[in-house]
Amino acid sequence: MYHHILLAAEGSENSLRAANEAIKLAKCSSNSIIEVVMVTDFDKSMQDILHAQSSDSLLLERKRKISNVEQLLKREQVNYKITLLKGSPGPEIVRYANEQKVDLLVIGSRGLNVLQEMVLGSVSHKVIKRVNCPALIVK
Amino acid sequence: MQTIQQQWFGNIRGDILSGIVVALALIPEAIAFSIIAGVDPMVGLYASFSIAVIIAFVGGRPGMISAATGAMALVMVNLVADHGLNYLLAATILTGVIQIFLGVFKIAKLMRFIPNSVMIGFVNALAILIFMAQVPHILGEGIITYAFVAVTLIIVYTVPRFIKVIPAPLIAIIILTAITFIFSFELKTIGDLGTITQSLPSFFLPEVPFTLETLQIILPYSLALAIVGLLESLLTSQIVDDMTDTKSDKNREARGQGIANFITGFFGGMAGCAMIGQSMINVKSGGRGRLSTLVAGVFLIFLIIVLGDLVVDIPMPVLVGIMIMVCIGTFDWSSFKYVATAPRADALVMIVTVAIVVYTDNLAIGVVIGVILSALFFVASISRVKITEHDGIYIIEGPLFFASTQHFVQTIEQATANHITIDLSSSHLWDESSVGAIVKVVSKLEEQGKTVTVKGMNPASELLYQKLLGITTSH
Numbered sequence: 001m002y003h004h005i006l007l008a009a010e011g012s013e014n015s016l017r018a019a020n021e022a023i024k025l026a027k028c029s030s031n032s033i034i035e036v037v038m039v040t041d042f043d044k045s046m047q048d049i050l051h052a053q054s055s056d057s058l059l060l061e062r063k064r065k066i067s068n069v070e071q072l073l074k075r076e077q078v079n080y081k082i083t084l085l086k087g088s089p090g091p092e093i094v095r096y097a098n099e100q101k102v103d104l105l106v107i108g109s110r111g112l113n114v115l116q117e118m119v120l121g122s123v124s125h126k127v128i129k130r131v132n133c134p135a136l137i138v139k
Numbered sequence: 140m141q142t143i144q145q146q147w148f149g150n151i152r153g154d155i156l157s158g159i160v161v162a163l164a165l166i167p168e169a170i171a172f173s174i175i176a177g178v179d180p181m182v183g184l185y186a187s188f189s190i191a192v193i194i195a196f197v198g199g200r201p202g203m204i205s206a207a208t209g210a211m212a213l214v215m216v217n218l219v220a221d222h223g224l225n226y227l228l229a230a231t232i233l234t235g236v237i238q239i240f241l242g243v244f245k246i247a248k249l250m251r252f253i254p255n256s257v258m259i260g261f262v263n264a265l266a267i268l269i270f271m272a273q274v275p276h277i278l279g280e281g282i283i284t285y286a287f288v289a290v291t292l293i294i295v296y297t298v299p300r301f302i303k304v305i306p307a308p309l310i311a312i313i314i315l316t317a318i319t320f321i322f323s324f325e326l327k328t329i330g331d332l333g334t335i336t337q338s339l340p341s342f343f344l345p346e347v348p349f350t351l352e353t354l355q356i357i358l359p360y361s362l363a364l365a366i367v368g369l370l371e372s373l374l375t376s377q378i379v380d381d382m383t384d385t386k387s388d389k390n391r392e393a394r395g396q397g398i399a400n401f402i403t404g405f406f407g408g409m410a411g412c413a414m415i416g417q418s419m420i421n422v423k424s425g426g427r428g429r430l431s432t433l434v435a436g437v438f439l440i441f442l443i444i445v446l447g448d449l450v451v452d453i454p455m456p457v458l459v460g461i462m463i464m465v466c467i468g469t470f471d472w473s474s475f476k477y478v479a480t481a482p483r484a485d486a487l488v489m490i491v492t493v494a495i496v497v498y499t500d501n502l503a504i505g506v507v508i509g510v511i512l513s514a515l516f517f518v519a520s521i522s523r524v525k526i527t528e529h530d531g532i533y534i535i536e537g538p539l540f541f542a543s544t545q546h547f548v549q550t551i552e553q554a555t556a557n558h559i560t561i562d563l564s565s566s567h568l569w570d571e572s573s574v575g576a577i578v579k580v581v582s583k584l585e586e587q588g589k590t591v592t593v594k595g596m597n598p599a600s601e602l603l604y605q606k607l608l609g610i611t612t613s614h
Contacts, residue, residue, distance in 0.1 A: 042423050045382045046415060047473050049374070050259050054251075055381070086382055 001028045006102040007036045008093050008127070011065040014108030018138040019069045022106040025136075026078045033079040037096060038066050039089040059084075090126040098132050105135040141385070146201045150427045157426030158434025161204055164306040164420055165191075165439050166450070168465065169207045170329055171458045175272045176212035176409060177219040178227065179333040180450075183207035184443055185340040186408030191436030193399040199391030200376040201429045202383060204417040205399065206436075209269045209465065210367050210502055211410050217500075218360045226357055228345035231410040233354075233361035235401025238369060242394030250373050250389070254517075256485040257509035258374060259471050260492025262415075264505055266470035267497055273459045273466075276327070283324055284456045287315060291460025306420070308461045315457045316449070329458065330451030337447035339440065340406040363503035364400075368412035370506060372396050375413035382422045416468050484516040518542050524566070531556030535566040539573035551580045557589055564595030574607045 007022045009015035019036075026032040040048070040062060052058035062084060063070075073080040085092050097105050107124045128135050141149065165187055173183030187206035194205040219227050277288060294311040302310065319326055329335070347353050376387050392413075400410045421431055443450065471477075478486045488509055496505030522542035527534045533551055537543065551561065561577070568574055581591045596604060 042382050042419065045378050046419070047471060049377050049381055050262065050471055051255055051473065051477065053255060055377075058381070086384060 002104040004102045005034045006105045008107040009069045018108040037083045039085045039092045090123045094130045153425035154430035157424035158431040160424045161435040162438035163309045172212040188440040189403040190399045190411045195429045195433035197395035199388035205413045207411045225345040229347045230357040230360045232404035234364040234410045235397045237365040238397030247389030254513045256488040260489040264493045264496035266466040270466040287456035288460045295464045326454040335447040364410045366503045372413035488513045532560040534562045538567045540569035541572040544576035560592045568600035
């Protein structure tokens with residue numbers, strides 16, 4: 001059914017629930033793969049570099065943020081890979097999904113920073129408006 | 140790493156647009172940093188043009204923006220105040236020479252010895268000093284000045300939500316300069332603090348006597364400028380590496396910074412380095428290649444030549460507001476959490492670095508003392524060896540070296556059992572002191588009629604042990 005499923009995650013409860021739904025869909029066909037994509041905001045770079053001991057430890061730290069999702073995918077024994085991107089989360093997810101021509105995008109309805117979403121609007125809303133593929137928002 | 144062609148022409152459209160954005164954002168900063176240093180705005184503007192253009196060719200991190208910076212301006216304040224512009228230009232040239240040497244001798248490797256705590260202290264101290272430099276321009280200047288600073292801050296923090304193409308500081312400048320004209324407010328302007336020359340920089344030798352005395356005056360400043368410049372440049376290149384997911388040649392960058400400063404000194408510009416904030420603006424605006432840095436420099440001088448007349452009318456409070464924004468962006472706000480959660484020693488190093496910089500007004504001194512302090516703490520922490528004893532078996536946990544052997548010797552010497560085993564499987568012998576300490580305790584215990592077994596040495600320790608005892612193994 002859906003071969004290439006893109007799962008946008010950042011470590012929140014919502015993205016874990018989104019992962020659950022992505023797994024259900026992935027299990028519908030035999031050769032599907034879930035690509036977990038996490039976008040690190042450009043503005044975080046300075047703080048991250050200042051506080052990381054090295055680029056290796058920074059990579060580990062970032063991957064640790066979505067380790068809850070990764071563990072779930074491992075437990076459920078689905079094909080998956082993890083892609084870390086940089087940029088403004090909304091536009092970057094859209095760009096990547098469109099460029100890679102994924103079959104489905106799965107995204108949680110809201111992320112970690114509730115306050116920011118009240119001011120700027122939710123990332124998922126922006127993404128859904130501009131992505132070319134079918135998308136699933138998980139509450 | 141990308142090819143030269145990719146570095147220059149891999150992203151033409153993005154680079155030209157972002158270079159223009161950066162040039163617009165650079166002008167107020169270059170002027171404000173000149174004012175901090177106590178020189179004419181042209182010194183910072185010429186430096187920004189010259190450094191950006193040169194670094195576009197010789198830098199090691201494509202897409203990074205270098206120009207006149209606050210960190211460098213703060214270091215040169217006293218030199219300018221005591222000896223004047225020509226000595227600053229001479230110091231700039233010498234800074235370049237020092238940086239080229241450091242680059243040739245692979246300074247980037249040494250950067251790894253600078254811990255996070257010192258880097259965090261560096262950016263925080265930088266933010267605090269830039270802020271403190273703004274205070275005299277605000278205090279006691281009257282209600283209109285306060286209002287202008289406040290309005291500038293409101294504009295730079297709210298306008299980017301709606302207008303992303305034009306840098307918000309520029310919008311603040313245009314609106315508030317216009318308002319000043321319309322209501323003819325009496326405010327201090329850039330023209331009150333210096334002049335703007337609408338011409339390209341030209342080559343000349345700084346008018347200083349070529350004597351040892353001159354060298355004695357400029358060398359301390361040049362050393363400090365070289366250290367601060369490389370520190371901020373290499374930190375910025377790490378940030379740009381991370382933002383763009385690409386690698387850079389840090390030693391080439393160090394040499395490039397040197398070449399740029401060396402040449403800039405002959406064209407009437409002050410020493411500069413890479414800029415964190417501007418480089419982030421460049422990447423966010425789509426700049427990735429060398430072309431973006433070149434366009435930023437060229438467009439900056441073009442704007443000054445064309446619009447120089449208008450620049451002198453920019454009210455100072457607006458520039459102060461923009462500098463406060465730069466401080467807020469430079470300060471690492473997660474430091475408060477860091478002080479609470481980081482290991483005590485790291486938090487202390489960070490605070491000490493900031494305190495020394497603020498006290499001495501010298502970023503270089505703070506960094507050097509911070510590095511020494513953290514090195515001492517590091518040695519102290521890894522020299523803590525844990526020794527547990529059970530039935531005459533002593534388990535040593537932690538490395539044995541000159542700083543940690545004392546505790547080891549004292550503990551084992553007091554052994555009372557008749558047969559003693561020293562288990563080194565969780566340890567490592569690093570130097571002559573550690574081998575000496577083992578030999579010393581073993582012979583001391585044997586003198587008391589005890590038997591001693593040393594076991595669990597790892598292969599590297601074993602090798603060192605045998606080598607230092609003069610035992611040659613036959614192969």
